[in-house]
Amino acid sequence: MSELRRVRDIQISQDLDFQRREWTLQRVGWLVLLAVILLAALGACGNGLLASASRRTPNDALVLRYERVARHRAETLLQIDLRTPASDTLAVWLNDSYVHAVDVEDIVPEPESIVSGNGRITYYFATEANPTITFHIKPNKLGPRPATLGLEGGPNVRFRQFVLP
Amino acid sequence: MDSIIRAIVVYLVVLVLFRIAGKRSLSDASTFDLVLTLIISEALQQALIDDDNSMTNAFLLVTVIIVVDIIFSLIKQKSPLFAKILEGTPVVLIEQDTTHTRYMERERVDESEIMQAARKDHGLQRLDQVAYAVVEASGEISVIPKESVK
Numbered sequence: 559m560s561e562l563r564r565v566r567d568i569q570i571s572q573d574l575d576f577q578r579r580e581w582t583l584q585r586v587g588w589l590v591l592l593a594v595i596l597l598a599a600l601g602a603c604g605n606g607l608l609a610s611a612s613r614r615t616p617n618d619a620l621v622l623r624y625e626r627v628a629r630h631r632a633e634t635l636l637q638i639d640l641r642t643p644a645s646d647t648l649a650v651w652l653n654d655s656y657v658h659a660v661d662v663e664d665i666v667p668e669p670e671s672i673v674s675g676n677g678r679i680t681y682y683f684a685t686e687a688n689p690t691i692t693f694h695i696k697p698n699k700l701g702p703r704p705a706t707l708g709l710e711g712g713p714n715v716r717f718r719q720f721v722l723p
Numbered sequence: 724m725d726s727i728i729r730a731i732v733v734y735l736v737v738l739v740l741f742r743i744a745g746k747r748s749l750s751d752a753s754t755f756d757l758v759l760t761l762i763i764s765e766a767l768q769q770a771l772i773d774d775d776n777s778m779t780n781a782f783l784l785v786t787v788i789i790v791v792d793i794i795f796s797l798i799k800q801k802s803p804l805f806a807k808i809l810e811g812t813p814v815v816l817i818e819q820d821t822t823h824t825r826y827m828e829r830e831r832v833d834e835s836e837i838m839q840a841a842r843k844d845h846g847l848q849r850l851d852q853v854a855y856a857v858v859e860a861s862g863e864i865s866v867i868p869k870e871s872v873k
Contacts, residue, residue, distance in 0.1 A: 565815050567872050573812045581829050587743030
């Protein structure tokens with residue numbers, strides 16, 4: 559316990575030198591909290607300007623929009639715009655280490671089949687030309703998550719997501 | 724293991740945030756402080772339990788928090804500096820005829836709050852009946868009336 563001092567008639571553990579330092583630190587702390595709120599509003603913790611990112615292949619055959627910063631067990635989207643001719647089937651793959659670090663909650667449109675192998679999870683879709691595919695995912699592991707997304711038989715893009723607790 | 728780390732992190736983060744907020748925040752001075760406490764506990768609940776609603780998890784979290792609290796109180800007993808860092812120190816705001824207005828500003832306490840404590844605890848009617856007013860480390864204001872100073 560703090561030692562007692564005498565302030566005129568009363569004994570009290572007042573320590574003004576310590577208290578002055580505490581007041582200064584407190585004011586600095588207030589500024590830090592304000593900065594945290596501002597950065598969070600801008601998306602430094604996900605869900606905003608600083609977090610949103612995109613990757614595209616040179617001819618724009620595949621454009622991925624995603625969040626650089628995601629949160630543990632909070633939904634985030636991978637939106638994939640494809641410039642492909644109409645065909646019976648179209649396949650998009652993700653590296654399996656990424657897929658195992660997230661819970662895929664929903665895929666729109668729904669894939670016709672999902673195949674695992676060669677370090678990839680491949681999703682087969684029946685689509686019209688130039689489709690947009692959205693993965694609704696919830697990361698279940700923390701930290702940096704490197705990932706690769708590709709069109710089967712076509713180009714791929716690498717991206718990295720950081721998952722906050 | 725996950726629950727243990729989570730409980731310790733939540734305990735430490737809340738401790739730092741409350742120390743930054745200052746003594747007077749959440750010192751049950753107003754009804755709003757109570758509302759704030761409820762909102763904060765609700766917001767933290769999710770971070771503490773995640774998606775494990777088992778009784779085992781609940782008891783484990785409570786056990787960890789209590790043990791951390793015991794460890795901290797033992798260290799506080801041995802180290803006055805640690806006690807000050809963790810809990811802060813009281814500040815004398817009124818000292819006989821001297822009113823430390825600068826300290827009052829810093830601690831966000833005004834004369835009406837001192838009078839509130841003086842009325843509630845001692846039935847005093849005027850500020851000039853107050854010999855000492857102290858904002859305690861907990862954020863409470865204690866008042867010593869002139870009549871009881873020997």
